[in-house]
Amino acid sequence: MTETLQIIDPAGKRVGTAPRLKRETLLRMYRAMVVTRRLDDRCLKLQRSGRIGFSIPNTGIEAVSVGAAAAMDAARDWIAPSYRDFGMMIYHDVSLEAMMDTQYGNSEDNARGRQMPVHFSFRKPMPFLSISSPIGTHLPQAVGVAMAMRKRGEDGVCLTSFGDGGTSSLGFHSGLNFAGVYSAPVVFLCQNNQWAISCPLDKQTASETIEIKGEAYGVPGIRVDGNDVLAVFRVVSEAVKRARAGEGPTLIEAVTMRMGGHSTSDDPTRYVAAEQLAEWAAKDPLKRIREFLLGEGVLDPAAVERIEAEADAEIGAAIKAAEAKPRPGLDTVFTDTYAELPAHLRRQRDWCIEHYRTRGEGVSEEGEFPL
Amino acid sequence: MTETLQIIDPAGKRVGTAPRLKRETLLRMYRAMVVTRRLDDRCLKLQRSGRIGFSIPNTGIEAVSVGAAAAMDAARDWIAPSYRDFGMMIYHDVSLEAMMDTQYGNSEDNARGRQMPVHFSFRKPMPFLSISSPIGTHLPQAVGVAMAMRKRGEDGVCLTSFGDGGTSSLGFHSGLNFAGVYSAPVVFLCQNNQWAISCPLDKQTASETIEIKGEAYGVPGIRVDGNDVLAVFRVVSEAVKRARAGEGPTLIEAVTMRMGGHSTSDDPTRYVAAEQLAEWAAKDPLKRIREFLLGEGVLDPAAVERIEAEADAEIGAAIKAAEAKPRPGLDTVFTDTYAELPAHLRRQRDWCIEHYRTRGEGVSEEGEFPL
Amino acid sequence: MSNLTLVQAVNDGLKTAMRLDESVLVLGEDVGPKGGVFLATEGLTTEFGDERCFDTPLSEDGIIGVGIGLAMNGMRPVCEIQFQDFIYPAFDQIVSEAAKMRYRSGGQYTVPMVIRTPYGGGIRGGLYHSQSGEAYFAHTAGLKVVVPSTPHDAKGLLLASIADPDPVMFLEPKALYRSIKGEVPEGHYTVDLSTTRTVTEGDAAVVFCYGAMVPVCTTAVERIAEQRGKQVRVVDLRTLLPLDEESVLDHARSCGRVVVVHEAPRFCGYGAELSALIAENVIEYMEAPIARVTGFDTPFPNTLEHYYMPDARRVMDAIERVLDY
Amino acid sequence: MSNLTLVQAVNDGLKTAMRLDESVLVLGEDVGPKGGVFLATEGLTTEFGDERCFDTPLSEDGIIGVGIGLAMNGMRPVCEIQFQDFIYPAFDQIVSEAAKMRYRSGGQYTVPMVIRTPYGGGIRGGLYHSQSGEAYFAHTAGLKVVVPSTPHDAKGLLLASIADPDPVMFLEPKALYRSIKGEVPEGHYTVDLSTTRTVTEGDAAVVFCYGAMVPVCTTAVERIAEQRGKQVRVVDLRTLLPLDEESVLDHARSCGRVVVVHEAPRFCGYGAELSALIAENVIEYMEAPIARVTGFDTPFPNTLEHYYMPDARRVMDAIERVLDY
Ligand SMILES: Cc1ncc(C[n+]2csc(CCOP(=O)(O)OP(=O)(O)O)c2C)c(N)n1
């Protein structure tokens, strides 16, 4: 069995050589994990109270998203995330309000309220590729994004993240194969959280590990403790370094656990054993880095409280702002199908807006709708 | 680098332990390889002279098809071949006339002249799954065929064959993954003939070998000299034994070389180096087994001549018979779309037959057409 | 008889088939212990074991490819694709393989397989949990395409589909999974494929529809009856391929005014074929343009999905247009 | 001006685009040293190097997925799918991703990519080297679908497609690759997308067609002119999506008699949309049923392919039917 890199043990004790990191970077990682944990929690509550339609639990996997994102350079790199990667955007300072705009699908949502919640899409502060529902499609796309940078002689790298279930998808096979053949600057990050909805890892694949799948494509693989943010940061940083140097792609398996349901529509008690949850609860990634930073004197109890309080305030403000915005205008049903509305869509749009206007339902441009 | 199993060296000398085989079996293998080589040659000539539309060169890879087929039990096993596997059917005594009926697409072709040449499909003497043009689609199908036998408590095994290019297809990924997860009795045989039309192996995949791709699915892999029919027979037999015993699938990489063009439409001189062909010509699989059998006293020069003469006679007769048969009837354009012709297809068929009858072109049932 | 929702009727149909025929298998993502994301396969693994109802890896290509192999070798697989939007990775296996196996092998190999999948909008699923892709399949010779709109038909059509010797796309209107209940006979019965159902009588005009649009159209014609005293016929096609063309042409001929309704995008949608059939065969009976009420030619939105999907009011407008022409 | 075959015009178009714009790339199976199985990409690797024209592994999903990534990051990929029949493994990337990227990202990510692929029958290719799948793509909002029928249009439409900001399916009629030659301007020029071409004048009836059916229809109307002295208009649609609907409706209105022709299967084929548009908007001008001449609703055969595909005689029969109605 391949060994799994770990730097901080579940108790927060250092067991491996930690990457040299500035105090601010460590705090930024910690803060991103705190915000992720608390934003996730708020979103689940908003869904239960019917204020947003859907969300995807992130609890338990924060170290994977944040550790990996921290290894990327916003100035030149791209990220093609999965839908369970809130922490990646939060680490890179995507505004929480922008994220909540997507959760609400309101008039200022980047996706114009066309996508379900959690299907984020950002261009700034760095490119976060539009998240798709179909699993695995973004892997070959990430390879293309990376190849484009190489062809232009740039040294950017594309990080793409997906789940254990995603390794069975078409995109995993074509993505890793093309990346291997063209030696593309891509980092493939598998968030192995043990489950694909109700499908456990051993029903997903018979392979010894996920990391070993890289062999099939001549792509080096490595396995890391996904609940150890410093370990994740280190392996992703090393993979990015190789990619930038033109040494090609890497497949990283970050071993973690999905502590919540698959989504707000899922009831995991039907299939996840309480023991498994208990076992993983003891390895909580947030508690682990907190203990470590307290031990290192980077954090003190006051700072812990302050950061949590700031996070809650920021999240609260973002929700308040997003909730106050109107729904998108009726014309957004038609725009962005093409760069310009073709004649048949102009006709359909005009008919649609006129039809609902006569029904007294919805005025296009203003995006106002009677409740 | 994984080593490659070899039993007979290019000179025909024994270098490994040969499987214990009856004299008749050895002769049957040899005969099948001779017939394959000569039938292939005749088909290329028939295509050049415009008597058939298309064919696929089999020269150089005969040992893979024949060695593997010889390991299968016609009474209980299935074979899902590639289009470059004439030898599998020939070994199992599919009539050459039936094969030529498909090459001509005549009224007695199993596929009713609907498929291109070489897309064979036989039920007897054993199931040879209908060959498709889309690459790799038959791999998951072979897994399903095998799973069905297991579910019924039968001990049959399904052999499926595909090329090096096929390893990049969807079906390779889903087929091996499902076979690994369900431990299905399948033998995956990759005929690594170095080329996928004009794409060389190193542009197809960056993996060290093809055999190693099994690791990604928990499927044991093994590499064999594909020009050594006894070595191929042995590794496939061992894989079949494991599968029958319920020990699951195996991925076999048979290393060989496509000595002709990809198809009769291809001009390999545009991309295959003469040196590569020369190097492989020295490893010819047919010459190798012949030398071996002569050395073992299983063959003598007279027998060699007799077998070749018999083969030519049989092939000549099959071609003569197939060529004499009429084209399929016009109704075959419509039948077999469904078990029964639905109303709209009955109307289309009746219209079609009537239309061409009035044009004096083609009478349905009799399948006669003016030239 | 028992009063079931449409999804319960599907579940009942699966259990009925599995009890009667050992060779019927169910496979797909999360169809096992979880019972499917819509609970259509609830209880199957418990009753029939995980050799007959089993979870698969996340690969639609694998689900359908393996299903084809099972079907070619004596089994009767019922494959579930979690959402119709996720069927495209299996498009090659469906279109190139399942649909063409009998033809290309001269009937030596056949694929008696059912592909069940929930389709359509109405659950706030956005681009990828709302699509209606029936036209892709209806254009594929060798497939059958079935869309139930009532619990009774869901079970009867499903049992007929499982018994069918050819591959059947069984598209389930997820918007109706729990929104409607109906009487469903116990045990085994079938509703013949390629037969339509007349939902409401009338000859002022005819509305052709299927799946989740059937109740929408029924509401529309009821309001038309109230408001204008005109009786409009609603015909539920039930099987889109092979379509009962004679029935469609008879209804069109006898009513002279036609409205075609579906939630899929309009351009090259299934409704186009209905209009074309009529315009080709009975145009001389048409007393008005053949109207289509459909989704728009855009991807499927989320927040505004109810402005994308046809509703009773949009169907009423079209009916009035053809009535007043 | 030079006299080129259609496939030479495509090759010329690719070279022209690659010379003018560094970001134009060509990828696909065997497009490199071999120059593509139809030689459409011959000489590109030699002239532009293997960073700009490169062979790919045998994965259509990879070709299109990588193409989308290249397009989203500033490149203008032209992907070749060796035969349209082999595009289905990439159907998910095309339908779920390329077609919906702009919409779902609010225009933040876009896919200016061209997918070139030879389609149609006539080369004795049987089930899998003969298909005409245009209807699958024409039903997919977010895609553009272009089908040239002359060397001049092939180059001009290809250059317009490469310049287009959205994904374009560029379907090349392989039956015409070498069977026709025509004058092709040197250097860069474009033929606007979404414009039709009137091939022959006349108003006794109008025949709508595209791709390899254009010369077939032209032959048919010439014979009709000889035999009956009636002038029938042939309209080459050139762009199937977005279709120039106004032009189609004008032609239908002014001729009153319509024949729609394509080699793809009839049921839910592209012709159905043309009939439906006409039946919905200008039915009152129709003096005859709207006739369709198409392939049959079966897979594509091999030995008998010429009995499957529409030919001039079949088109003539339909024209006579609508003229004599
Ligand atoms: C092609 C496709 N098939 C099925 C689904 C439905 N689905 C959504 S998420 C999911 C499981 C994904 O599991 P994994 O890749 O491990 O990611 P995780 O949810 O665990 O983060 C499935 C089956 C989908 N979105 N796309």
Ligand SMILES: Cc1ncc(C[n+]2csc(CCOP(=O)(O)OP(=O)(O)O)c2C)c(N)n1
């Ligand atoms: C899905 C698909 N894409 C492309 C093709 C065109 N094609 C036919 S054979 C071939 C190469 C196959 O190479 P390999 O798998 O190595 O088999 P070989 O021909 O060498 O025996 C290609 C690309 C196809 N048949 N199917």
Ligand SMILES: [Mg+2]
């Ligand atoms: Mg997972």
Ligand SMILES: [Mg+2]
């Ligand atoms: Mg090969």
